[in-house]
Amino acid sequence: MSLQKTSDWLEFDKNHLWHPYTSMTNPLPTYPVESAHGVRLKLADGRELIDGMSSWWAAIHGYNHPVLNSAIEKQLKSMSHVMFGGLTHLPAVTLAEKLVKLTAEPLQHVFLADSGSVAVEVAIKMAIQYWYAQGKTNKQKLLTVRHGYHGDTLGGMSVCDPVNGMHAMFQGVLPEQYFAPEPTCSDDGSSNIHCLETLLVKNQSKIAAIIIEPLVQGAGGMRFYCPEYLRQLRQLCDEHDVLLILDEIATGFGRTGSLFAYEQADIVPDILCLGKALTGGYMTLAATMTSAKVVQGISADGMGVLMHGPTFMANPLACEVANASIDLLLSTPWEKSIQRIENQLQDELLACQELSIVEEVRVKGAIGVVELKEPVDMKTMQADFVKEGVWIRPFNKLVYIMPPYIIKKDELAILTKAIYKILKSLDANKF
Numbered sequence: 001m002s003l004q005k006t007s008d009w010l011e012f013d014k015n016h017l018w019h020p021y022t023s024m025t026n027p028l029p030t031y032p033v034e035s036a037h038g039v040r041l042k043l044a045d046g047r048e049l050i051d052g053m054s055s056w057w058a059a060i061h062g063y064n065h066p067v068l069n070s071a072i073e074k075q076l077k078s079m080s081h082v083m084f085g086g087l088t089h090l091p092a093v094t095l096a097e098k099l100v101k102l103t104a105e106p107l108q109h110v111f112l113a114d115s116g117s118v119a120v121e122v123a124i125k126m127a128i129q130y131w132y133a134q135g136k137t138n139k140q141k142l143l144t145v146r147h148g149y150h151g152d153t154l155g156g157m158s159v160c161d162p163v164n165g166m167h168a169m170f171q172g173v174l175p176e177q178y179f180a181p182e183p184t185c186s187d188d189g190s191s192n193i194h195c196l197e198t199l200l201v202k203n204q205s206k207i208a209a210i211i212i213e214p215l216v217q218g219a220g221g222m223r224f225y226c227p228e229y230l231r232q233l234r235q236l237c238d239e240h241d242v243l244l245i246l247d248e249i250a251t252g253f254g255r256t257g258s259l260f261a262y263e264q265a266d267i268v269p270d271i272l273c274l275g276k277a278l279t280g281g282y283m284t285l286a287a288t289m290t291s292a293k294v295v296q297g298i299s300a301d302g303m304g305v306l307m308h309g310p311t312f313m314a315n316p317l318a319c320e321v322a323n324a325s326i327d328l329l330l331s332t333p334w335e336k337s338i339q340r341i342e343n344q345l346q347d348e349l350l351a352c353q354e355l356s357i358v359e360e361v362r363v364k365g366a367i368g369v370v371e372l373k374e375p376v377d378m379k380t381m382q383a384d385f386v387k388e389g390v391w392i393r394p395f396n397k398l399v400y401i402m403p404p405y406i407i408k409k410d411e412l413a414i415l416t417k418a419i420y421k422i423l424k425s426l427d428a429n430k431f
């Protein structure tokens, strides 16, 4: 079979290739992309779509950026990869130095992993090993909140929302963790953290760490909550002898308006997970950072060996593009860009609030969410968006965008107008 014609390779894709969270026997349509530039994805038939997804939070500078391209090209000429066991290299060391400098003072130690899920696994292992080395071998469980998302490997899955994550299907395989209700905050600054506190107090002898996405719960429901919740969470962790893992894989590198979301709560985690936008969406790379306290704790039994080490750990191409992406971000007025996007999203998405199918419109930083009352038919709505010239991928009851930071005003307006138009026609068809 020749794969010359687009229709041929699309057919092969349909029959042989798995896509994220899809069926092989009843696959959803996929759209062939030929190239991507700036905020535009070019389809094989020549159509161009404005990207509202940043390829799942990652492509913050847009696609095919000359600075990022040249960083990879330059690194390629010296080495694309070497094992990290027993060897080291400047791309990794430079990246570690940047991350240590950019994050809160106590976060001094960096583990470079190959994906977000793996960074979460490493964080979980760090927490368990920390207590183990001090003779607290019972502290192996995690406490988290509902509607979280922490990745697709078994450890990460175990702390994802039990309903969205289909925990029932994996019963007996997934470690059982503790779940508090999803964070809710009222305008007077009070929250439902007492529910979490009750669980924590009752089970602290078994809990190694609390893991949570700060301020924004991503793939588990696109929910936002208040910094006060995090401040109290930090306090509870200290009072009850558990570590705090913040998963900033989605929120890191400016998305919520601060470089890291935890800054808005003025707290410091014991362990921090980064990923997604770390390489500007170019390559798969993630990092788990921790403090001297945790490092010393892990070493308390004299061994101190952290039980993890992927083959492609600290891949030099990925590290160099991460270095270039971080420098690029910091050399631009990124805070202004996020603020501008936030203001525009607020102005333009609010119109959706009047539609009867809409439950709520919410905006935080460069994230805009329209939550509907009923789940959408993803296949139809995806096709409708493509017809409007935009790439927006709704799931369940959520239509949401987190565009590249470089998006221009008129381009963002195309995204918000498309959302309003599609939702309005859906609304009209209801009656």
Ligand SMILES: *Cc1c(COP(=O)(O)O)cnc(C)c1O
Pocket: 115, 116, 117, 118, 120, 149, 150, 151, 152, 213, 218, 219, 247, 248, 249, 250, 275, 276
């Ligand atoms: C995407 C994501 C992960 C998983 O990262 P992968 O690179 O897909 O493995 C973990 N946590 C959060 C908060 C994420 O958004």
